[in-house]
Amino acid sequence: MSEKNREGKRSARDQMREQRAAQEARDARKKKLIVLGAVLAVLAVAVGIGVAVQSNRSSSDTPSAAPAGAIGNKNLVIPDGPANAPSTLTVYEDPRCPACGQFEREFAPTIDQLQDQGKLYGNYHIVSFIDRHDGGKGSKNGANALACAQDAGYFRAYHDVLYRNQPQETVDPWKDKSQLITLAKQVPGLDTPAFEQCVNSNKFGSWVSAVEQDFDKSGYTSTPTVLLNGKPIYPKNGTEDITPDNLVKWVNEANAGKTLGTTGSASASPAPTSTAAETDPNQPAASPAG
Structure with missing residues (x-):
């Protein structure tokens, strides 16, 4: 090549x-x-x-709307009774919670009486975690209906009716909002087109979610959680079991020497009132037994 x-x-x-x-x-x-x-x-x-x-x-x-008169951080707390009462009862409860129903049926008359006497100011956190655990919508629908009743100025009356007629937790009939509206007929003046629209449209749905998130962050894990002046009293106050008589005794002891509140400052009058938002003084720091 x-x-x-x-x-x-x-x-x-x-x-x-x-x-x-x-x-x-x-x-x-x-x-x-x-x-x-x-x-x-x-x-x-x-x-x-x-x-x-x-x-x-x-x-x-952050809720897009809160019921009239709600107080505390982001207006997540429903007040009941005179705001200037010397003692505050803080209650965390779920509309579907059987223990809450038992607590309310036993203690509601005593609590209402103490509030009407100017001795006690109620702060209610309406939570809805049972829907998450058991499925269904009754907790959230019930919480929204209670917010609607607060917005209309009938929280206490509707709250007591709801717990007196509470269904079994596992049945969840309150997933049907019409049943919550039917119960409102037991509260004179509450069953109005405005209330029905509020319930059916889930007007305070974002408020209900915000209250539940606040509960999740609180450190408490069960309902009812009940505190008197920031101290857990359910099911016991120290070594004493809670009873209606003991609750009266504990409130009277806490109020000794203090001026009673006036009903004119109540936040649960038949006509809705607006209360300036204020920080909830009973925001919990630890979880009680129960």
Whole structure:
């Protein structure tokens, strides 16, 4: 083979190697770009999800509307009785909670009497965690209906009716809002088109969610949770079991030498009243037994 032919073959092989190297370099760059694009896409999706989660968290933490007269941080507490009473009873309860129903049926007359005497100011946190555990909608629907009753100025009366007629926890008939409206007929003046619209439209749904989130953060894990002047008293106050007579005794002992409240400052009068938002003085720090 002539020298000229050998040089020609080497030149062709060199060109082929150069072309192959160039193609491999292009393929490597293309692969890097594809990987980079995939990473950026994943990051974009993650950021989008994070924003959505944060948005949902923010919206559910702050209610879009609260019932008239609600107090405390973000207006999550329903007051009952004279605000200037010397003692405060804080109650966390779920409309579907059987123990709450038992507590209310036994203690509501005594609590109402103490409030009417100017001795006690009620602060109610209406939570709704049983829907989450047992399924259904009765807790949330009941909580919203109670907020609607507060908005109309009939919280106490409707609250007492609801617990006197509380169904079994596992049945959940209050998933049907019409049953909550029917119970309102037992409260003269409450069953109005405005109340029915409030219940049916779930007007205070975001408020109900915010109250539940507040309960989740409170450190308490069960209902009812009951505190007198910030101290847990259910099912015991120290070594003493809670009874209606003991509750009266504990309130009287706490109020000794103090001026009683006046019913004119009550937040649960038949006509709804507006109360300036104030921090709940009984926000719990630890969970009691029970």
